[in-house]
Amino acid sequence: MKARLLAIGRFKSGAEGALFAQYNARLRPPLDLVELPEARGSAGEIRAREGTALLAVLPANGLLVALDLGGPAPTSEALAALTERWEQAARPIAFAIGGAEGLDGAVTARAEHVLSLGPLTWPHLLVRALLAEQLFRAQCIRANHPYHRRWRPA
Numbered sequence: 783m784k785a786r787l788l789a790i791g792r793f794k795s796g797a798e799g800a801l802f803a804q805y806n807a808r809l810r811p812p813l814d815l816v817e818l819p820e821a822r823g824s825a826g827e828i829r830a831r832e833g834t835a836l837l838a839v840l841p842a843n844g845l846l847v848a849l850d851l852g853g854p855a856p857t858s859e860a861l862a863a864l865t866e867r868w869e870q871a872a873r874p875i876a877f878a879i880g881g882a883e884g885l886d887g888a889v890t891a892r893a894e895h896v897l898s899l900g901p902l903t904w905p906h907l908l909v910r911a912l913l914a915e916q917l918f919r920a921q922c923i924r925a926n927h928p929y930h931r932r933w934r935p936a
């Protein structure tokens with residue numbers, strides 16, 4: 783699945799960047815990372831400014847998936863099915879990850895899908911790697927590759 787990852791903040795040299803690079807390199811094709819600077823101001827101003835910047839780099843016909851705790855948290859198998867549906871739309875796909883203050887309502891309202899990675903709040907730079915890993919896992923699920931072992935409740 784060819785997709786862009788629109789993300790607030792920049793990797794400094796460090797563990798989060800290395801982890802993202804490791805999983806992103808496994809994706810065919812890798813995500814095209816677009817980093818946008820953190821805004822300044824009150825929490826609301828930051829969200830609004832960063833939201834405007836995120837939407838400005840989204841193609842007009844882009845299919846936007848917003849990473850936000852407010853969305854449904856699918857299983858990995860359900861996410862794999864969603865990626866298939868997103869690909870079938872034949873539109874440029876973009877994932878958006880907010881900054882420390884989270885995503886603006888304008889971004890989640892514009893999104894076709896709001897995706898939660900569960901109810902825990904993760905650091906935004908780490909979410910990039912979590913998303914890349916889950917997209918790689920989704921590719922493996924769709925290809926029946928043994929990387930993914932289904933959850934087996936006792």
Ligand SMILES: C[S@@+](CC[C@H](N)C(=O)[O-])C[C@H]1O[C@@H](n2cnc3c(N)ncnc32)[C@H](O)[C@@H]1O
Pocket residue numbers: 848849850851878879880881882883884885897898899900901902903904905906909
């Ligand atoms: C530190 S979190 C922001 C927390 C902020 N207080 C909020 O209300 O969203 C930074 C970004 O990481 C992503 N993120 C963090 N945890 C997440 C989760 N469990 N599911 C989906 N996205 C998450 C979201 O894109 C969020 O905007």
